Amino acid sequence: MPEATILVVDDEKNTREALSKILREDGYDVLTAADGYHAMDVITHEGADLILADLKMPGMDGIELLSRTRLKGLDVPFVMMTAYGTVESAVDAMKKGAEDYLTKPVNIEELEIQIKRILAHRKLLVEAKQLRDRLRDKYKFENIIGSSPQMQAVFKTVEQVAPSRATVLITGESGTGKELIASAIHQNGPRADNPYIKVSCGALSENLLESELFGHEKGSFTGALFTRQGRFEIADGGTIFLDEIGDITPSTQVKLLGFLQDKKFERVGGNKTFSVDVRLIAATNKDLDKVVAEGAFRQDLYYRLNVITIKMPPLREKMSDVPLLVDHFVAKYAKENNKDIRSVSPDALAALMSYRWPGNVRELENMIERAVVMCNERVIGRQYFPVITGTDGPEALGMPAIPGSSLEDIEKFAIQKTLEAVGGNRTRAAEILKISLRKIQYKLKEF
Numbered sequence: 001m002p003e004a005t006i007l008v009v010d011d012e013k014n015t016r017e018a019l020s021k022i023l024r025e026d027g028y029d030v031l032t033a034a035d036g037y038h039a040m041d042v043i044t045h046e047g048a049d050l051i052l053a054d055l056k057m058p059g060m061d062g063i064e065l066l067s068r069t070r071l072k073g074l075d076v077p078f079v080m081m082t083a084y085g086t087v088e089s090a091v092d093a094m095k096k097g098a099e100d101y102l103t104k105p106v107n108i109e110e111l112e113i114q115i116k117r118i119l120a121h122r123k124l125l126v127e128a129k130q131l132r133d134r135l136r137d138k139y140k141f142e143n144i145i146g147s148s149p150q151m152q153a154v155f156k157t158v159e160q161v162a163p164s165r166a167t168v169l170i171t172g173e174s175g176t177g178k179e180l181i182a183s184a185i186h187q188n189g190p191r192a193d194n195p196y197i198k199v200s201c202g203a204l205s206e207n208l209l210e211s212e213l214f215g216h217e218k219g220s221f222t223g224a225l226f227t228r229q230g231r232f233e234i235a236d237g238g239t240i241f242l243d244e245i246g247d248i249t250p251s252t253q254v255k256l257l258g259f260l261q262d263k264k265f266e267r268v269g270g271n272k273t274f275s276v277d278v279r280l281i282a283a284t285n286k287d288l289d290k291v292v293a294e295g296a297f298r299q300d301l302y303y304r305l306n307v308i309t310i311k312m313p314p315l316r317e318k319m320s321d322v323p324l325l326v327d328h329f330v331a332k333y334a335k336e337n338n339k340d341i342r343s344v345s346p347d348a349l350a351a352l353m354s355y356r357w358p359g360n361v362r363e364l365e366n367m368i369e370r371a372v373v374m375c376n377e378r379v380i381g382r383q384y385f386p387v388i389t390g391t392d393g394p395e396a397l398g399m400p401a402i403p404g405s406s407l408e409d410i411e412k413f414a415i416q417k418t419l420e421a422v423g424g425n426r427t428r429a430a431e432i433l434k435i436s437l438r439k440i441q442y443k444l445k446e447f
């Protein structure tokens, strides 16, 4: 295998042939061109790892060939060959980006050393770049695990929205990773070096939240002894993450809507208008559609927030990620606790795979942390997950065992549970089960 392809460009046939012969003997692939135009053709169509070009050629000279190659965005290294006495133009070529030059007649040993050096240097640069790319890929979503199609779709959306300043709403059950995704959007965007400010809206009373977000002027309410900057001011140029947005009161909703409309706000108790450049990401584990329908959340604000929505899937809907998450958390907590624990046993993993994870990834993480702390072996056994009893699955609902039950029992169970869920409304149950109302009535009689 030749280690590199070298293109020799020279209008003198003898030089071309002599150099080609030597370089081929050294084990390189050699291409030749008699002028700059032909050389451009070879460079763009076949590619070369190094170009050895005569400086003086009729038509397009070596320097022009170099410039045109760079204009095409190609950074192949050039070595210029120049006749004795025209060293100035060779220096000029180096200023324009040639790696080096040789005077003619070419000293073969010098040529070989230069080529080796340049190619070795290139290889290092290429390897370093590959390493960086790999690292970037790996840490692009630092510590966010997910090879399931659902998570891959989430990552794709994050990649698409991160560069923009569009408002993003992240929804999903508790513990599904909403906060993790919010910070990934910030980290992967152009604001990454600017502030990322998180506010838990549910934790604060209305007054406190408003002054937290927008700041307040001294004396604006009892206890406001000093003027205070709000989080929006502090986040200028960066991102603000409003967690539990579904919990904010109507008054705060109005203020937030105002901000989203014109990026301006006033401090509580103040009349000076502040204008900031802040990207907003919001999260909620509530069904905002429902909260809006109930009248507890302004529809106009909902539309403003909902420019891009990311729905975090519950863990039970992406169970294929469980083994990866388990490995990730075992490694994380083994390191944190200085323990030499590598994995969980197959039956422990089977138990983890059978559980429904109402607390999602957070529950899994906590369970693994606890197991790592308790475990003194290298492999975490099934007994370290006592919470998973094996009856948390569908059987816990009284569902007939599958396999082990007749189709009739399973059908009966499905009809009963559906009816219960819809308060005995047979029409609705028939719709959900996709069977006719008559069939439900008939089955009920049968039971």
Ligand SMILES: Nc1ncnc2c1ncn2[C@@H]1O[C@H](COP(=O)(O)OP(=O)(O)OP(=O)(O)O)[C@@H](O)[C@H]1O
Pocket (backbone or CB within 6 Å): 143, 144, 145, 146, 172, 173, 174, 175, 176, 177, 178, 179, 180, 181, 284, 285, 361, 362, 365
């Ligand atoms: N895909 C994932 N990969 C690795 N860790 C994850 C993943 N998803 C969630 N986690 C971890 O699970 C825990 C809960 O995640 P996070 O706080 O982002 O959830 P949340 O959706 O904001 O929950 P809540 O609604 O309760 O605030 C965190 O410790 C987080 O690091």
Ligand SMILES: [Mg+2]
Pocket (backbone or CB within 6 Å): 178, 179, 243
């Ligand atoms: Mg959260």
